[in-house]
Amino acid sequence: MRIRRSHVVLAVSLLAISLLPSSSAFLVPANDVAGFPRFYTDHIQNRKNSAAQSSMLDSVGHARSSSSTSLNAVIDLHLASAVANQYNYCLAHYPLPTQCVTSSILSGIGDVVAQFGQFQQRKSSKADDSLLLPSSTTATFSLDTDRLARFMLKGFGGGVIWSVWFGTNELWTNQLMQYPISSSNDGGGATMTEWLSSLGGGTGAAIAGKTMTSILLEQFVGAPIIYTFWDIPVPTLLNPTSDNRSIPQQVQTKLPALLIDNAKIWSFANVLVYNAPLEYRVLISSLFDIIWQSIVSAHVMTTTRPVISTPDAGLDKILLPEATTVTSERLPETGKVAV
Template sequence: MASFYKWYNMRLASHPLLTQCASTSILFGVGDATAQYISPDPKLKGNYDYVRTFRMCFHGGVIFAPMVSQWYKLINNKISIPGRPFAEALVRMTADQTIWAPFGIASFYVSMGVLQGHSWDNIKDELRSKYYTTMVGNYMVWPAVQIVNFRFMPLEYRLLFVNVVSIAWNTFLSWFSATPAAEGLQAIEHAENRLEEVEHAAGEKITKSLK
């Protein structure tokens, strides 16, 4: 780990944008590979979709990383509250989640649609059917992550930190973007219902044990 950290720092010092783009591309690909591995879709069993992974790698390295690296520099320079690090992190997170997050998620679906050769009408339908649910998922995960990121991580490591956390998030994005809207929503509903059942059963066990 120490040798990787040293190597990464050297690459970051000599080629910062290229290093960030390459690492982002790889970790987006890891997210898609994970999504395909755990997918219940029978079409993916023993038939890995390399083109789909390439699309995720391309979006991460060519579109996402350059924009986010500049965005982090912007809010780092424009939002500063000396002597109040938590307040500073909170304001930066608020800016990130109200300005970047809505745009970033929309750009993901547009990018995936363009790379798949979809028409603009199809891309708009995809946005209409999936954008809201994706934003809800985003706000369940990213505000807390970004508070930690902006509070404790140096500027040059913020994108890498986000990319590592994003492995799970990109797994969801890759799966949800590749799944028809109705099926995706049904799967999410099923997961929520199953979670409620588990919580209810656990609650009953706890209640019985306290009697």
């Protein structure tokens, strides 16, 4: 794998951003840093308290477990609880680095799933079979580690971007929901939350209205910006064989289709994402992204001359002819963290 100077600069920059105290303060402010309200701090403090209580209850629960419970089940439950508590601890004390590493790992898993799915499609495709040597019937899966590294690096940066976006989205949504939409004699007025609750749906209507507002903000504000300046150009910048001058044309041709796919696919997933605690949204969206990448072929990454390992013909690897191009495209996140 050829390492460009841009690879090193991008990796170091993202790591520095994630570790800067100001970055963590921006997402988890002690005193409303950068205009963020106290709700994020309250979220984190509640998580700390919940983690401590969960640890105490877990110890008591294990001490009182019935003799009929199998030892393996107890060990598995304790291990799962310990992992969850440790993850909650990291989220509470190191929120941004934790979300970045989570995003990077899950992006790597998603790319491995996507690569294997693309290999199976090529292997079963009659069109591809006609281009391969007869020995290709014994072809085995070969992981593209260069592509995997690029996706994990991109996922790490995506963790920074989407963490900031989720916090910004929550702030804007809360402000919109508290905006007065009707006037009254005393100078006040009903807020959006109060108005939705008065329609008969109560709290459920207010929650639904807030969720819809968050999704619309992502679709029409967050997604266009992130796709234009991150999801589309970054894979090209990280690919040593790509022409960086083609980025404006890529944005122009791919952005509309990506926004349409984002609305069709991620609107449903975002119902769960935007109803989850703020600090878990990067994790949940990354899990959904694995499913997305395993089903859909993307609009961004194109792989040429795929390598197929074969034990026959005296060659360890057989390349498709130079003129052959196999397109393997994947829809980006929200991809939230994919290419």
